[in-house]
Amino acid sequence: AAGVIQSPRHLIKEKRETATLKCYPIPRHDTVYWYQQGPGQDPQFLISFYEKMQSDKGSIPDRFSAQQFSDYHSELNMSSLELGDSALYFCASSSRLTSNEQFFGPGTRLTVL
Amino acid sequence: AQSVTQPDIHITVSEGASLELRCNYSYGATPYLFWYVQSPGQGLQLLLKYFSGDTLVQGIKGFEAEFKRSQSSFNLRKPSVHWSDAAEYFCAVGGSYNTDKLIFGTGTRLQVFP
Numbered sequence: 001a002a003g004v005i006q007s008p009r010h011l012i013k014e015k016r017e018t019a020t021l022k023c024y025p026i027p028r029h030d031t032v033y034w035y036q037q038g039p040g041q042d043p044q045f046l047i048s049f050y051e052k053m054q055s056d057k058g059s060i061p062d063r064f065s066a067q068q069f070s071d072y073h074s075e076l077n078m079s080s081l082e083l084g085d086s087a088l089y090f091c092a093s094s095s096r097l098t099s100n101e102q103f104f105g106p107g108t109r110l111t112v113l
Numbered sequence: 114a115q116s117v118t119q120p121d122i123h124i125t126v127s128e129g130a131s132l133e134l135r136c137n138y139s140y141g142a143t144p145y146l147f148w149y150v151q152s153p154g155q156g157l158q159l160l161l162k163y164f165s166g167d168t169l170v171q172g173i174k175g176f177e178a179e180f181k182r183s184q185s186s187f188n189l190r191k192p193s194v195h196w197s198d199a200a201e202y203f204c205a206v207g208g209s210y211n212t213d214k215l216i217f218g219t220g221t222r223l224q225v226f227p
Contacts (some may be wrong), residue, residue, distance in 0.1 A: 010217070033214060042203060045214040056214055090157065092215075102207075102215060104149075106156040 002026050004105035006091050013081050021076040021108045025093030031055065032074040033102060034066060035090040043090060048108045049074060050096070081112045115140050117163045117206050119218035127226050128196050134189040134221050145207040146187040147215065148178055152200045160202075163187060174198070183196030 005054040013019050020090075025032050031050045035043040045058035049068035061067075068074045078085060088109050092102040118137045126132055138144055148160040161172025168180040178189045186202060204218040 035215075042217040042219050043215075045216070048214060058214060083174075088154075099160065101147075101162060104157040109154070 004091055004093050004103055006089075006105040008108060009106065010111075011068050011112065014113055015081060015083065017081050017112075018105050019078045019081060019110060021078070021089055021091075021110070023074045023076070023091030023093075023105060025072055025074070025091075026103055028094075029093035029095045029103075030072065030093045031096065032068055032072070033092040033094075034060075034074070034076050035087040035092065037090065037107075038084075039087070041087075046076070078110075082110050086110060086112045114179075115206060115216050117204050117216055119188070119202075119204055119221050121221045122219070123222045123224070125226065126194050127223040129193050132189075132191045132194045132198070132223070134202050134204075134223070136187045136189065136218060137185050138187065138204070138206045139185065140206055142146055146178075146180060147205040147207065148172065148176070148189050149203045149205060149217075150174075150200045151203065151220075158202070176212035194223075196225045196227060199223055 007022045033048040034046040037043040045067050046060040048056045052068045063079050066076045088107045090107045091105045094102045116139045116222045120135050146163040149157040150160050151157050160176045161170050163180045170178050176191050180187050201218045201220045202221050205215040207213050207215045
């Protein structure tokens with residue numbers, strides 16, 4: 001069965017650089033979520049989109065922005081990167097029509113040097 | 114406010130022993146509850162979920178969990194632990210509508226000794 005795809009899997013950036021993380025949800029899923037997991041931390045909700053509209057917002061820094069495109073894939077854009085942005089970024093997708101389960105991707109590990 | 118508490122940061126058990134990981138939640142409405150497992154550097158795998166109905170839920174890998182509304186708990190159990198169960202376990206609570214975000218507990222790291 002198709003799963004959530006995230007790219008890249010690993011990303012290394014310097015401070016003050018920008019990064020773009022991509023998420024491709026499971027086909028026919030209409031909702032995408034982004035979570036950030038710092039080292040030794042639990043995943044923290046950043047933002048979600050339903051049918052290409054932002055549906056909820058968590059503790060996402062103003063330096064970050066995200067959107068969901070017409071093909072339902074989503075991108076998380078991160079600017080002016082800081083050392084503290086180093087984390088594992090997960091994308092999850094779900095469908096309002098089927099179940100209440102969020103399916104997680106493998107994550108993108110971002111390292112800021 | 115919505116929250117999840119996992120009181121045990123680290124648990125060590127011997128292989129073959131029984132396991133119970135505790136989870137308490139605070140939620141204004143009927144919660145949807147989940148247990149996820151994460152191996153080091155890996156993604157989150159869903160073990161089981163509770164939405165409604167039977168309060169004893171069976172999951173993958175021989176895990177089960179029991180929802181107790183009176184205690185606001187959703188403890189994870191396994192009768193006999195295998196060395197491959199060593200991982201980080203997260204309890205999470207979601208909203209009553211399936212687009213709601215998940216709120217995770219701080220996790221319990223399980224170590225299994227042979």
